[in-house]
Amino acid sequence: GPRSLDGLRRPRSLRYSPHRHWRGPPLGAASRHPPFPLSLPRGERPSTCPPSPPNQGFIFATNGVNCISDWSPQVCYRCLKRKAGKGDDSRGDCYFCSDACREHAEGFHGIQKKVDWSLLDDHCSSRGLKYPYMVRRLACMVISGDVGADCLDILQPAQLHQGTLIEMEEEFELLKSTFRKAGFQEELTTFLTKQWYINILARIRVNAFRIELVASSYEDLLSSAVASVTCDASVGNAVYMLPSFYNHDCDPNTHIVWLENADAKLKTLRDIDEGEELRICYIDTSMDVNARQKILTEGFGFQCRCQRCLSGD
Numbered sequence: 001g002p003r004s005l006d007g008l009r010r011p012r013s014l015r016y017s018p019h020r021h022w023r024g025p026p027l028g029a030a031s032r033h034p035p036f037p038l039s040l041p042r043g044e045r046p047s048t049c050p051p052s053p054p055n056q057g058f059i060f061a062t063n064g065v066n067c068i069s070d071w072s073p074q075v076c077y078r079c080l081k082r083k084a085g086k087g088d089d090s091r092g093d094c095y096f097c098s099d100a101c102r103e104h105a106e107g108f109h110g111i112q113k114k115v116d117w118s119l120l121d122d123h124c125s126s127r128g129l130k131y132p133y134m135v136r137r138l139a140c141m142v143i144s145g146d147v148g149a150d151c152l153d154i155l156q157p158a159q160l161h162q163g164t165l166i167e168m169e170e171e172f173e174l175l176k177s178t179f180r181k182a183g184f185q186e187e188l189t190t191f192l193t194k195q196w197y198i199n200i201l202a203r204i205r206v207n208a209f210r211i212e213l214v215a216s217s218y219e220d221l222l223s224s225a226v227a228s229v230t231c232d233a234s235v236g237n238a239v240y241m242l243p244s245f246y247n248h249d250c251d252p253n254t255h256i257v258w259l260e261n262a263d264a265k266l267k268t269l270r271d272i273d274e275g276e277e278l279r280i281c282y283i284d285t286s287m288d289v290n291a292r293q294k295i296l297t298e299g300f301g302f303q304c305r306c307q308r309c310l311s312g313d
């Protein structure tokens with residue numbers, strides 16, 4: 001549907017039926033437009049499950065790109081498709097599901113491989129942070145020329161609290177000094193200012209999708225059921241352009257389904273009238289109004305004004 005500042009509207013009415021909606025365009029090598037998904041696989045899982053951060057829509061750290069150290073990836077570094085069969089324990093490199101994914105990721109993966117990320121990894125994994133990994137990948141994409149530094153500017157940022165800003169400054173210093181220590185020329189990283197970091201993170205925070213893949217086998221189904229009980233059923237996070245314009249509703253009329261990688265389907269949950277806004281739910285709808293408002297305010301940085309919240313349900 002056409003974009004409006006109020007979200008996305010459906011030009012024609014829709015019947016309640018599965019509806020193919022979007023496919024992440026490829027991560028083009030030198031595209032001037034943001035190639036999305038900016039997808040980030042989840043990698044090494046901490047040995048113990050850290051407590052859930054306040055933004056419970058997202059459960060814990062996503063460390064998918066620590067490929068030069070002790071990491072055994074189970075999903076494609078670029079598109080998040082699961083590795084077929086039992087993962088071997090090959091260490092030291094990222095998994096790519098196809099030559100196309102390997103080629104598309106070549107630029108930013110090459111940059112990322114040149115750097116020792118252990119300080120940033122320790123910082124994020126001890127605090128259960130995952131978004132700095134997405135900013136890191138984006139920074140590598142900017143350095144490699146895959147995207148422009150302003151590629152997320154069109155997206156709406158979350159409002160940030162003072163405490164969050166202070167945390168971000170620390171993460172920014174760590175990211176900047178890591179690139180500096182790796183010997184990157186100053187002119188390659190001039191875009192990497194504190195303000196850039198904060199602007200990007202404020203957008204990732206409210207626009208990134210947590211990706212949960214459909215289980216492809218009975219074993220996968222069992223392990224994802226266990227993962228969703230114990231820790232995290234997601235395989236990573238991705239930012240998309242158009243889908244970022246879907247507003248949230250605690251009683252949504254559509255729902256996103258991930259298939260085998262970061263491509264997604266938008267399914268209608270009921271009949272939708274012509275002109276009606278398509279809305280998705282960013283969080284778990286089963287919580288009461290106070291819990292939902294708390295998560296949306298603290299985790300996503302906005303107060304929900306959907307009908308359900310307004311009616312106090």
Ligand SMILES: C[S@@+](CC[C@H](N)C(=O)[O-])C[C@H]1O[C@@H](n2cnc3c(N)ncnc32)[C@H](O)[C@@H]1O
Binds near residue numbers: 007207249
């Ligand atoms: C992912 S963006 C959605 C698209 C956005 N409205 C735009 O024009 O770019 C999320 C932002 O939209 C606004 N938003 C989305 N759903 C909302 C809701 N139910 N109540 C109030 N604001 C909402 C908030 O400002 C939030 O930070």
